[in-house]
Amino acid sequence: MTDLLSYEFIRNALIAAVLVNIACGIVGTYVVIKRIVFISGGISHAAFGGIGLGYYAGIDPVMTAIPFTLFSAMAMGILSKKAKINEDAAIGIFWAAGMALGILFLNLAPGYAPDLFSYLFGNILTVPVYELYIMGALDLIIIITVAIFHREFSSISFDEEFSLAIGIPVRMIYLVMLGMVALSVVVMIRVVGVILIIALLTIPATICRQFTFKIRNLIACSIATGIVFTIGGLIISYFADLAPGATIILLLTAALGISYFVKKIKIILWKYM
Amino acid sequence: MEKKVIVSLKNVYFNRNGISVLEDINLSIESNDLMAIMGPNGGGKTTLLELILGLEKPLKGEVLVFGKTPGKSRNIIGYLQQNPTIDLDFPACIFDVVLMGRYRKLAGGFGKDDISAAGEALKKVGMFELKDRHISQLSGGQLQRVLIARAIARDPKLLLLDEPLNSIDPEMQEYIYKLLLELRKEMAVVYVTHDIGAIPAYVEKIACVNRKLFYHGPKEGSLGKLAEAYKCPVEIVAHGIPHRILGRHKK
Numbered sequence: 001m002t003d004l005l006s007y008e009f010i011r012n013a014l015i016a017a018v019l020v021n022i023a024c025g026i027v028g029t030y031v032v033i034k035r036i037v038f039i040s041g042g043i044s045h046a047a048f049g050g051i052g053l054g055y056y057a058g059i060d061p062v063m064t065a066i067p068f069t070l071f072s073a074m075a076m077g078i079l080s081k082k083a084k085i086n087e088d089a090a091i092g093i094f095w096a097a098g099m100a101l102g103i104l105f106l107n108l109a110p111g112y113a114p115d116l117f118s119y120l121f122g123n124i125l126t127v128p129v130y131e132l133y134i135m136g137a138l139d140l141i142i143i144i145t146v147a148i149f150h151r152e153f154s155s156i157s158f159d160e161e162f163s164l165a166i167g168i169p170v171r172m173i174y175l176v177m178l179g180m181v182a183l184s185v186v187v188m189i190r191v192v193g194v195i196l197i198i199a200l201l202t203i204p205a206t207i208c209r210q211f212t213f214k215i216r217n218l219i220a221c222s223i224a225t226g227i228v229f230t231i232g233g234l235i236i237s238y239f240a241d242l243a244p245g246a247t248i249i250l251l252l253t254a255a256l257g258i259s260y261f262v263k264k265i266k267i268i269l270w271k272y273m
Numbered sequence: 274m275e276k277k278v279i280v281s282l283k284n285v286y287f288n289r290n291g292i293s294v295l296e297d298i299n300l301s302i303e304s305n306d307l308m309a310i311m312g313p314n315g316g317g318k319t320t321l322l323e324l325i326l327g328l329e330k331p332l333k334g335e336v337l338v339f340g341k342t343p344g345k346s347r348n349i350i351g352y353l354q355q356n357p358t359i360d361l362d363f364p365a366c367i368f369d370v371v372l373m374g375r376y377r378k379l380a381g382g383f384g385k386d387d388i389s390a391a392g393e394a395l396k397k398v399g400m401f402e403l404k405d406r407h408i409s410q411l412s413g414g415q416l417q418r419v420l421i422a423r424a425i426a427r428d429p430k431l432l433l434l435d436e437p438l439n440s441i442d443p444e445m446q447e448y449i450y451k452l453l454l455e456l457r458k459e460m461a462v463v464y465v466t467h468d469i470g471a472i473p474a475y476v477e478k479i480a481c482v483n484r485k486l487f488y489h490g491p492k493e494g495s496l497g498k499l500a501e502a503y504k505c506p507v508e509i510v511a512h513g514i515p516h517r518i519l520g521r522h523k524k
Contacts, residue, residue, distance in 0.1 A: 033363055148380045155373050159359045165326050166376050166427070167347035213364040213407045 004238070009125050013244075016127045017230040019135040020191045023142050024200050025223030027184040029215065030177060032205040034157040037198065039076055042091040043178065044185045044197035046072035046098025051119050051189065052105030061119070062134055065186050072098055073182035077175045099194075122193030122245035124234055131190060138183045145180055153177060154215060191230070192245040200226065203252040207259045229255055276303040279431060279461060280325055285334035287320055294320050298334070298486045304430070307457040308478040310465045316483040318465040319355055322433050326352060339430070346431075348377055351424035353417075355435040355465070361409045367419050368404040371395055374423035394426035395419075398452060414445035421449070425456060432456060434464040450475070 004010050031040045050068025054061030076094050080087040106116065118126060146153065152173045155163045164170050181201075188197045208221035233248030240247075280302035287295040295317045302308060310318050323329040324336050327344025339346040351374070371394055375387040395401040398418040403411070411419065417437065424432060434453075438446050453462050454475055481487040 033360075035360070151373075151376060151381070151383070152379065154365070154369075155376060157360075158363050158365060158370070158373065159357055161354050161358060162352065162373075162423070163376075164328060165347065165350075165352040165354070166374070167344075168376065169379070209362075209364055213366060214369075215364050218364050 010238075012127050012129060012132060013124045013234055014231060015132055016124055016135065016191055017234060018227055019132065019139055020188055020200070021204070021223050021226030021230055022139045023135075023184040023187040024226050025204060025221075026142055026146055026219050027180050028201040028205040028226075029208075029219045029222055030153055030157065031181060031201050032209065033215070033218075034153075034177065036177070036181070037202055038088070039080065039091050039178065040181045040185075040201055041198045042076055042095040042098075043069060043073045043181050044188075044194050044201075045095045046076075047182075047185050047189060048102035048119065048194045049098040049100075049105070050102075051194075052102030052109070055109040056105040058110075062131055062186060062189070065189060066138075066183070069182040069185055070179055073178040074175055077178045081171070081174075118193070119189060120193045120195050121243060122189065122191050122196060124191045124230070124244045124248075125238075127190045135187045138187050142180055142183055145176065149173060149176060150215070192248060196245050196249050199249045199252065200230075203249075203256055204229075207252075207256050210259060210263045225255070226252075276305065278302070279304050279339055281335075281337045282321075282324070283335045283337075285324065285336060286332045287317070287324065287329065288332050289320070293484065295324075295331075295482075296485050298482075300480055300486060302431070302461055302463060304461055305457055305459075306461045306463065306478055307453065307476055308461075308463045308480060309476045310463060310480045310482055312467065312482040312487075314467050316467075318467070318482050319435055321482060322352075322435055322463075322465060325431075325433065326350065348427065349430040351427050351429035351432040351460075353420050353424045353432075353434045353437055356439060357420060359408075363408065366405050366407055367400060367411070368392075368395070370408060370419055371404075371422045371426050374426035390428060391422075391426050394422040397425060397455070398422045399448075414441045414448075417441055417445075417449070418452075421452070425460075430460050432460050432462045434462070436466060437464055438466065438468070 005014075031037055047065050047069040049072070050065035051061040053068055054064035057064060072094055076091055079085050079094075080090040082090075117123075152163075152168050155166075155168055156170050156173050156177075160170055184201065185194075185197055188200055192200050204222040204225040205218060207225055208218050212218050212221060229252045230248050233251045234244055236242065236251065237244040237247040278301050280300075282298050282300045285295060285298040286293070298321070300321075310321060312318050320329060324331055325338055325343055326347070327338070327342070336343050339349065368391060371391040372383055372387060374394070375383060375390060392401060392404070395404055398421055400415065400418050400422060403415070408416065408419070417439075421434070421437065424434070437449060437453075441449065453464065456462055478491055
């Protein structure tokens, strides 16, 4: 095990696991309680367009993915609330259009075709050091945003109509929330890839909400759960030579199943003991 | 107690998707009023509250709330919407929900006075003992009381309740009436109902809305006219159950 830590890419992967799950735990909690899983799926897939754009323009794909994903999130948020457009349809269209754009940009990109797989399914072992800094910066933005707007986020997630009546700018706060989803998506792309992002965003919070009803605890629990299973998945994938992104997600899914079981047993024990 | 007008609607018209919902509404609410707004389903009662809250803008006419345009006074209005679309899986205990009612401005926090005000509001509705329970562990009537507590935690001068008695059993209805009676000492209380049976003895003003305002004024001596001439409280006849509407006689 200590041998492993002597490899730089392993150390980076561990740092990435922590940074990713800070973003995931915070944003995922709101995604789950505000029930914006589908729109978050749309945002994460649209991010692929931003990756493609980076390759086409010859700059670091993460740098183009940030504005592109933010833009897609805002567009989805605004269009899906327009009365004339069906929300499901708006999200679905952006979902597919973003992916299609990404593929076309990659087609048109000059020279060597990049490794598509690592962006679709992620590879935590290939995160370069400077991207760790970007991830850290995005984490910081997410933490500050939640520190400022946590009351508004809770209120609009719980009861949008009442929030409007007491003067919360619901539309604006919703867009801020989607903006956070966009940033967390960018943080996660390297680790689990656009296709698996939605699982990492939602599973830890879904596991934890069975055991607490304080949002603060829910966030802390989601971050911890995410870190444990990301690192667990990383270790398994290293020794079994499996794709790390998929291993992490399947491990989390299994954990979710077990947590339901544990919760059931707890309830039964509580009843009969 | 001196009464002053806190809400006034003058010649207000409202359309939704090109269909007239409210026409030529003239209505005033005074401080410490206890008023029932009644009328059939789809008669525009909820819209009336939304106009007062500033959630909707009138097509024509003037709405003044505490002397200002609606929406400027949200910090002194408490609101309970009809069938609130809340998520019972939401991670919040009862106290958290009531505290949400203390929200004043963007990007702030809740202080000591907010916490004590939320506690006071819970005591008023008789739910303080359950403050740490999760919202899914409540009956319909208890949840309604918590949501009323959320509305009054704002220390409002005007409390707007949209069908507060929906899906509440008769015993609890009596409890809520008594609560409203208590609250009107501190604020004007306006509540909407489609059920004529929900006009108890102590409500002194009623407004009858069915696209137009058919009646607006003191309750006593008006009910006969209401049923016949204004066609509004049809339920009075249709119910077939004797409801106590006028003041209770002393035994």
